[in-house]
Amino acid sequence: MKVGFIGIGAMGNHMVRHLQAAGHELTLHDLRREAATPFLEAGADWGDSPKAVAQASDVVFTSLPGPTDVETVALGPEGVAEGASPGKVYVDLSTNSPVLTRRLHADMAAKGIRMLDCPVSGGTIGAQEASLALLVGGDRDLYEEVLPVLRAIGDKPIYCGPSGAGQVCKLVNNYITLSLQPLLAEAFSIGVKAGVDAGTLFEAVSRSTGNTRSMQWRYPPGVLKGEFTPTFTVDLVLKDLGLAIGLAEDFDVPLQFGPLAYGEYAEASRTGRGRLDVCAVALLQEERAGVEIRADVEPR
Numbered sequence: 001m002k003v004g005f006i007g008i009g010a011m012g013n014h015m016v017r018h019l020q021a022a023g024h025e026l027t028l029h030d031l032r033r034e035a036a037t038p039f040l041e042a043g044a045d046w047g048d049s050p051k052a053v054a055q056a057s058d059v060v061f062t063s064l065p066g067p068t069d070v071e072t073v074a075l076g077p078e079g080v081a082e083g084a085s086p087g088k089v090y091v092d093l094s095t096n097s098p099v100l101t102r103r104l105h106a107d108m109a110a111k112g113i114r115m116l117d118c119p120v121s122g123g124t125i126g127a128q129e130a131s132l133a134l135l136v137g138g139d140r141d142l143y144e145e146v147l148p149v150l151r152a153i154g155d156k157p158i159y160c161g162p163s164g165a166g167q168v169c170k171l172v173n174n175y176i177t178l179s180l181q182p183l184l185a186e187a188f189s190i191g192v193k194a195g196v197d198a199g200t201l202f203e204a205v206s207r208s209t210g211n212t213r214s215m216q217w218r219y220p221p222g223v224l225k226g227e228f229t230p231t232f233t234v235d236l237v238l239k240d241l242g243l244a245i246g247l248a249e250d251f252d253v254p255l256q257f258g259p260l261a262y263g264e265y266a267e268a269s270r271t272g273r274g275r276l277d278v279c280a281v282a283l284l285q286e287e288r289a290g291v292e293i294r295a296d297v298e299p300r
Contacts, residue, residue, distance in 0.1 A: 009065075018152045019152050021152075028045070029052070062093060066096070066239050067100050097246065119170035120135070135167075172244070179241075181218065182285070185223070193291045199296065234273055235269055
């Protein structure tokens, strides 16, 4: 199939690699042409704009940082909507506002362009291994039609419902997993300051009801080693949690825990940690408690 892909970043470059390996004819675009170089050398084509990508493709994917970027790429003067002819498909893989997503669906439909929202979950490791969860909103028949292409980038697709439903599911998921990181830091700082080795705490929790995937993903390679090389940055957390909190406000849902977590990440960003990994929020609690949460253990 002729597939366009716009946004070849930390996630997108892995997804492009899988799509190319699956034999799809690719046309690529990014703000940095060099991001596409290895794929161009392997036979992909370059589009000078999102419009050019859409003109050359049957299905166009975008994987972009946030709502403003998506709106510009989708509907701007040189955007996807300007290049896609009626019947073509636009799939947004970005984490986006459900309200904006539903408007994009409507704007695309007015031009005869079929759209799915398909935010992904699983991080860069999931993208690298093609083991992403794909949370899809839009027309069910279109989901079934595009599913073979989606399976090239993720092995856990789920149809979530009509337009915007994929984004709602993604924001609910991220509200949970991102809010857990400050809580984990507090809990581990209690245990360490009370005299138990961080590695022992990790093993005890791993075998007990407090075990979480967030802890397994972020603590052995991250906090416990004092290693905060980003796979998902603190500043991106602010974007995603902000979208989830905004969604709650849109539907008059009262909140307590998410805004507390958001405040922790905002403080981490304000103190120069915005480009570090999400788990770097633990550094705030370490400073407050006067302890370091460090151990040499492996994920369980």
